Amino acid sequence: xxxxxxxxxxxxxxxxxxxxxxxxxxxxxxxxxxxxxxxxxxxxxxxxxxxxxxxxxxxxxxxxxxxxxxxxxxxxxxxxxxxxxxxxxxxxxxxxxxxxxxxxxxxxxxxxxxxxxxxxxxxxxxxxxxxxxxxxxxxxxxxxxxxxxxxxxxxxxxx
Amino acid sequence: xxxxxxxxxxxxxxxxxxxxxxxxxxxxxxxxxxxxxxxxxxxxxxxxxxxxxxxxxxxxxxxxxxxxxxxxxxxxxxxxxxxxxxxxxxxxxxxxxxxxxxxxxxxxxxxxxxxxxxxxxxxxxxxxxxxxxxxxxxxxxxxxxxxxxxxxxxxxxxx
Numbered sequence: 001x002x003x004x005x006x007x008x009x010x011x012x013x014x015x016x017x018x019x020x021x022x023x024x025x026x027x028x029x030x031x032x033x034x035x036x037x038x039x040x041x042x043x044x045x046x047x048x049x050x051x052x053x054x055x056x057x058x059x060x061x062x063x064x065x066x067x068x069x070x071x072x073x074x075x076x077x078x079x080x081x082x083x084x085x086x087x088x089x090x091x092x093x094x095x096x097x098x099x100x101x102x103x104x105x106x107x108x109x110x111x112x113x114x115x116x117x118x119x120x121x122x123x124x125x126x127x128x129x130x131x132x133x134x135x136x137x138x139x140x141x142x143x144x145x146x147x148x149x150x151x152x153x154x155x156x157x158x159x
Numbered sequence: 160x161x162x163x164x165x166x167x168x169x170x171x172x173x174x175x176x177x178x179x180x181x182x183x184x185x186x187x188x189x190x191x192x193x194x195x196x197x198x199x200x201x202x203x204x205x206x207x208x209x210x211x212x213x214x215x216x217x218x219x220x221x222x223x224x225x226x227x228x229x230x231x232x233x234x235x236x237x238x239x240x241x242x243x244x245x246x247x248x249x250x251x252x253x254x255x256x257x258x259x260x261x262x263x264x265x266x267x268x269x270x271x272x273x274x275x276x277x278x279x280x281x282x283x284x285x286x287x288x289x290x291x292x293x294x295x296x297x298x299x300x301x302x303x304x305x306x307x308x309x310x311x312x313x314x315x316x317x318x
Contacts, residue, residue: 029196030189033210037188038298040265047213048220051192054206056251061207061220092215106199139197 003144003151008039010154015044017159022091023049024062024083026074027102027118031143032150048091052083062086062099075101075113077130084121085128096157097123098150104139118146122153162303162310167198169313174203176318181250182208183221183242185233186261186277190302191309207250211242221245221258234260236278236289243280244287255316256282257309263298277305281312 014021023032023046033049036042050061055074058064064082072078080099088097102118109115116136122129135145173180182191182205192208195201209220214233217223223241231237239258247256261277268274275295281288294304 025189029201030184030192030208030210031196033189033212034193034302037190037210037212037263038302040263040298042188043212048216049189049210049212050220051189051196051208051210053192053196053202053208057207060249061209090219104196104199139199143193143197 003035003147004038006151006155007035008041010151011036011039011041011045014154015041019045019095019159020091020093021046021096021098021154022087022094024087024097024099025049025051026053026058026083026100027104028100028143028146029053029104032098032100032147035147047093050087058083063090073113075103075117075119077119077132080119080121080130081123081128082121084123084130088123095124096154097121097128098153099123100146100150102133102135102142102146104142105136116142118142120146120149120153162194162306163197165310165314166194167200169310170195170198170200170204173313174200178204178254178318179250179252180205180255180257180313181246181253183246183256183258184208184210185212185217185242185259186263187259187302187305188212188263191257191259191306194306206252209246217242222249232272234262234272234276234278236291239278239280239289240282240287241280243282243289247282254283255313256280256287257312258282259305259309261292261294261301261305263301264295275301277301279305279308279312 083099242258
């Protein structure tokens with residue numbers, strides 16, 4: 001199935017169940033929000049996204065703890081967790097918060113945190129989980145691979 | 160010239176002059192942010208974007224006056240002006256704030272505010288101007304036409 005069709009199905013399922021999604025994007029740069037809003041009817045499940053590309057945006061807009069950015073880095077389990085959890089809490093209505101932080105490249109990688117490293121946080125009222133991925137690809141493919149993971153999570157989300 | 164090349168040139172010009180852009184998107188749904196961040200080096204000129212798809216997001220995240228939304232509607236000169244001006248003031252560093260509100264369709268249009276209506280606000284320390292457009296097209300083309308206007312504004316921005 002095409003990715004657009006999958007997103008359409010998710011929007012239908014979520015709107016029928018009156019569930020809302022909010023997104024906090026760093027390395028994906030607005031792509032997740034863009035792909036959701038390409039579908040007519042998106043406004044029934046999606047009300048906001050924060051693209052916190054820089055660290056100050058993560059602190060100002062998502063209340064990520066600056067000490068955690070300093071201690072663990074902006075690309076970390078801790079920061080993805082706070083992005084996902086905080087965007088969920090701060091948005092009303094919101095049932096699922098998603099937070100994405102990673103290194104798109106081609107520059108910015110280190111031996112410990114190579115280009116392609118991504119943490120995605122998935123937050124609900126029950127729990128916040130963070131998954132780690134490595135998508136070493138060009139910037140466009142990198143964003144698409146992130147979207148596919150989020151789609152899979154939302155498809156499998158049980159009510 | 161391809162749109163990606165134009166964005167690359169703008170990022171180069173702006174980063175050389177240490178100028179920063181912040182974006183507040185409604186109907187364009189994150190597409191402007193996505194297209195800017197597709198270019199490596201975007202982080203030198205672009206630090207954040209707020210996708211305020213719903214009215215509450217415009218109020219919560221961009222301090223748009225709820226009375227103006229009530230009196231003029233979310234798709235209006237006044238709201239585009241506040242989105243552009245406020246995202247600029249709230250973001251540091253930021254020299255140019257851009258605010259976009261419109262009706263992507265296919266639903267949501269009225270005789271007074273038809274599908275395709277878009278207001279784009281362009282805000283600098285000198286002034287905030289709002290331009291009105293009518294881009295009656297499918298959702299994807301609608302977003303591209305908005306991007307082209309913003310690109311043209313940024314290309315012609317004089318330092």
